[in-house]
């Protein structure tokens with residue numbers, strides 16, 4: 509790429525970023541650092557998270573990181589806080605996305621690292637901003653990144669590794685060589701970016717906008733991701749409707765949950781989480797045929813390279829077996 513064009517690109521990004529700083533409020537208005545799970549929240553309903561109280565130094569570090577993220581990417585936190593505030597917890601478990609729960613949406617950031625770094629906080633903020641995977645599941649994102657993910661996975665397989673195992677390698681010569689190989693041959697910033705579409709989005713964005721990592725994605729990627737990171741979107745009414753559906757489900761009002769989920773599907777026929785939720789609502793109401801149809805649809809709408817694909821596949825098959833067995 510010509511040097512002038514790189515310069516033009518860098519300047520345009522800075523202009524876009526600065527132009528939107530005014531929207532979305534201060535970090536203090538958007539983020540709540542919590543010691544315990546928020547009562548009646550989707551994260552509390554999942555029951556899979558164990559939180560521990562913040563240590564003052566870590567709490568200060570994460571807040572400072574969020575302030576820096578907000579300055580570098582003012583679109584992210586307002587998106588993540590679109591139902592009011594963004595809850596940030598500390599956890600002492602390393603893996604928490606074990607599945608097996610009925611409410612699927614992880615709406616809040618839960619840190620589960622042995623220690624924090626700015627880039628890791630950034631990575632989680634990206635997940636929170638693409639809460640329903642609308643960007644990482646989009647055709648534009650898939651078109652660019654699916655071939656890269658496949659290529660990286662093939663490279664790692666030759667080393668006897670998967671993206672998760674590569675990311676778990678100790679920081680040594682081998683890890684360095686593998687990370688460099690993935691970056692030079694696929695353009696992805698890390699081996700872990702090949703784990704799934706949503707991890708790819710979190711890795712690409714956090715490496716790109718953390719200046720220390722000196723990672724510049726292609727002009728095409730910058731064009732695709734710039735509105736997401738720089739423009740604070742107003743709360744999405746369809747997302748809000750979906751959260752209402754979830755809330756109704758949690759309170760055991762399955763008929764109301766079903767109605768709300770149907771409204772979500774009508775507004776956005778690709779909102780697979782709404783099909784899934786409606787499927788479980790039908791199941792509760794003993795309308796098994798409809799339940800199965802919705803869970804099948806949810807499963808079909810999740811791209812195979814998305815991390816939750818296996819979960820939706822398993823859930824569809826589990827409910828199908830349940831329904832076939834009869835009452």
Ligand SMILES: [Zn+2]
Nearest residue numbers: 631635707710
């Ligand atoms: Zn992640």
